[in-house]
Amino acid sequence: MSATIIDGKAFAQGKLDETYAEAQRLSEAGWAPCLVSISVGDVAAAELYVRNQRKYAEKAGVAFEVRNYPETISLEQLQGVLAGLNADPRVNGIIIQRPLPAHIPVKALQKAVHPLKDVEGMHPSSIGNIVYNELELGPCTAVAAVEILKSLPLQTEGLNVCVIGHSEIVGKPIAFLMMGLGATVTVCHHMTRQVSVHSRAADAVFVAVGKPGLVHGEMLKPGAALIDIGINRVEGRAVGDADFDSCAEVAGWITPVPGGVGPVTVSTLMNNAVRATRMQMDHYRATFAAAE
Template sequence: MTAVVIDGREVARASRARTAQRAQAFKDQHGHAPGLATILIGNDPASEVYVRNKRRLATEAGLVDVHHHLSADVAEETVAQLIDDLNADVNVSGILLQLPLPKGLDRAGLIDRISPAKDVDGLTTVSQGRLARGVSGLRPCTPAGVIELLDTAGVAIEGAHAVVVGRSELVGHPAAELLLRRSATVTIAHSRTSDLAAVASTADILVAAAGIPALIGRDHVKPGAAVVDVGIHRTDSGLIGDVRFDEVSDVAGWITPVPGGVGPMTIAALLSNTVTAAESLTR
């Protein structure tokens, strides 16, 4: 068996095109485009690249780019005041605080400072509570992207057994919640799960989000399963994921590559969330 490779770049391109249409319709109705505010603190090279890409694609989709780059030694009170100002700015629809933050800043406190109505990353306590309760709200971008990839590929979620390998609040838990909301039976596993291969290989849908390079191999995958690789790791030979792609693609039914799988979907979901936030704020 050779797996169907789910092209995240193509799916993300189509998603961004739909977002651009929605942004133009919003601008036509309200006289201004939705605005995405990004806050970058410090000079982490990877974060700078991520934010640059987010800003470029936001602009291409017709969103207003509102960017703030603060020094690594910025006072927490200054960041908090900036978030308060952006919360009050009617021209800003969404606020993204780029992670990780420099040491000494209260990550959880600053995230929760963001208004849930503008929490386009879906990371505030209120946003995560709404997800857990099944209440409408802005959903975390990477898990939302995972669901869109599965839907686009035609993978049946309802009634499937999904195993999410990873328990982070950024990906693992919200991915499991979104799959549950789509009527999958969900198991959360992790790197310390006893006999992880035995658990993972029961999955019709396997989401690898443990953050451990090449963790998932052939023995972890049920023949014909859909395998979504959320991991991304820089090595001397290039980027790799949590899944051993060449090995697993011989047994899986569908698989996402790294790079070019989930990564582009994260930004696409962020842009879609920004327009959704703008639409909600003007109702």
């Protein structure tokens, strides 16, 4: 294999160390970061994610509170819960765990979270900030993938980038983030003809579609960076959207699955929680400062 395998765990740990230091500074100022997790219905479905988030929160110096609600709760009741959390200065971030019951639309809950506490980066105003190149709290997976690419010895200005997948939470934000860095971006989706024509012309390829083995080595430009964001279960093991072995023979850098983008995503969530705490502290101080 010729590709350099990107160690997502080590990268995430470096980010967590920075986040912990900032969390300590905020705590000393009386603003200890606190993240609240909201689960509805089948708690077991999200248990692994919640446990992983709690572990990372401890490393980042972020208090982590889990709140579980019965499947019978209504959308209006949940919106009321979120309104209470929005108004509570002790709560600095809110994360909505998936899956949700069919009668609870996730977008309605994401819109109900105050933008200053939107650590998932999914409120419409958070997405809008990306479009205007004014990133504050961005979608964690998209930000994580772009941060990994930025760590490589590649000049982002003028870089040819291919994004395979155009979801609202990963593909589209990545495209806007990379354009904000000066890259030339092509976005491929299920109606794109000859995806390989676009991917072979790219210096960096992001793939996030949920199809194991979609990208093969012959679809890559030699020496290109491949950021595999997919996570799929095949024969009891986790695999990405890229055929790792064939891609590693062609790419210059590649993220493994697991151990690539995943750990960096959770560390980004914790960084967002601490960043949100700083933003709220500044907001409260500016709003309630005594007049001179």
